[in-house]
Amino acid sequence: MKRLFFLLLAFCIVPQTLWAKYVAILETISEPSAKDKISTEERRYLTDVLRGLAIQSLPAEQNFTIMTRENINVMLPPGKTIEDCEGSCLAETGRNIAADYVSQARITLVSGELAISVEMYETAGNKLISSFNGKGSTINDVEQIIKEQSEEFFKKVKNAGTGWGEFSVDNAFAFQAIQKVIVEITSNPEGALPTVDGKGVPKCTSTPCKVLLEAGEHRFVASKEHYDDTEVTVAITENNQRVSLTLEPIFGYLNVSPSLTDSIGDLKDVTLTVDGSKEKDLAILLDQGPHQVTISHPCYDPAHFNVAIEKGKNQTIEKKLVRGSCGLELNVEKNDVPQEVTVYIDGAPIGKTPFSGTIPLCSQITVGDSTYAEEVKTELKWHEVTKITHSMGEPPQPTPIAIPEPTEVAAETPAEIPTNIPETSLENSKDFHWGLIAASGAVTATGAILAIVGNSNAKSASEKGFKNTAEYKKNLKDAENGQKLRTAGIITAIVGAIGVGLSFAF
Structure with missing residues (x-):
């Protein structure tokens, strides 16, 4: 009777140790055709999603251990990388890191869309036990495919691990407390966007800010316009622990100093365009590298040039703008009768009406002769022809001037010129x-x-x-x-x- 009791006890205990299985979720890799469509951070994020779903489907209470990224990297043989093999070779990689099951997602490009293929191998028998495929236009689409397929995908691991299929006990209850701590994220400069383990934090969109995290190792990344992204991995162990990130600037300054010829126009009307975007000021901050710059003014030809901005440098560009030109067709009428009069541009005669020719932008146009002239009001546009007929008015009549009658004026007695100026006055004048x-x-x-x-x-x-x-x-x-x-x-x-x-x- 005692022997039977011990046999039953061994039957209940031994499988618990035999069934403890290690599952490794390797880093998501991408084919060369998809490398431009998915970044390293996005691949790491998809790996974290798949690993998180594995923890939910294969809990520790059922004797499954999901290996962390650090566990996998430490246990790889020297000189060996996860990307060295694929397919059934993954089983060999799984054995190298002492995993019972090994899974990996692969991203490729099919008909212009992102396609994902996920496989699960049993390392002991080099056997493919589970897989799924899907296709989507964006990373969000691929993430949704993983979430929809993961339950069925990991269920096959449970069946393969026990040989009995799934079972449940209605009155079973287990709770493992997870330590959480408050973490303060700061950056220099402030105002950076932080992410934790590849995910944004809705309540922490600008540094400094505080987040609630599980105790353990986390990867923090800070991003800010005109600065290089920076990241740090920190072991979080206590409340109010501070994580500080310093971002390196990748910008310089461009100061544009234009000058206007002919004293025509005003500098306040100068417009600066950089890489197709209009700027409010002539002194601006730009990321390092080449930029296309255009200086424009209503009265001048636009000036185009390229500039290479260096990090931490102030570059000044002095440009002398050249006055632009346009076409003019001008006729003058008086009482609906065509007139031949002189055309003046900025006060200089250039021809007679009917006139057709090229003139400078922002010109003052007048018509008439030496006795009477009128200004022609019109809008001139760069490299366009303006056609106008001006109606000449009557010259103003002179107003008669009343000449007063002459009156007798008493002759003034000339003042006497002094001749006896003292010498001391002359000396003081010289001093x-x-x-x-x-x-x-x-x-x-x-x-x-x-x-x-x-x-x-x-x-x-x-x-x-x-x-x-x-x-x-x-x-x-x-x-x-x-x-x-x-x-x-x-x-x-x-x-x-x-x-x-x-x-x-x-």
């Missing part, structure tokens, strides 16, 4: 004369020194490097102050020089 020359010379010298110092400060500030927006704005402000000092010095020197000249003249 004042030389004093004025000395003072004017000092003003001139002071102005020259201010101009030299201001020019040096402006040049030093414009060539100075920077690491962030605040440093760039400070350099720009210092350059502007240097330019103002240089201008003030030049004006002061001119005033002093004028004083010296007047002193010698009088």
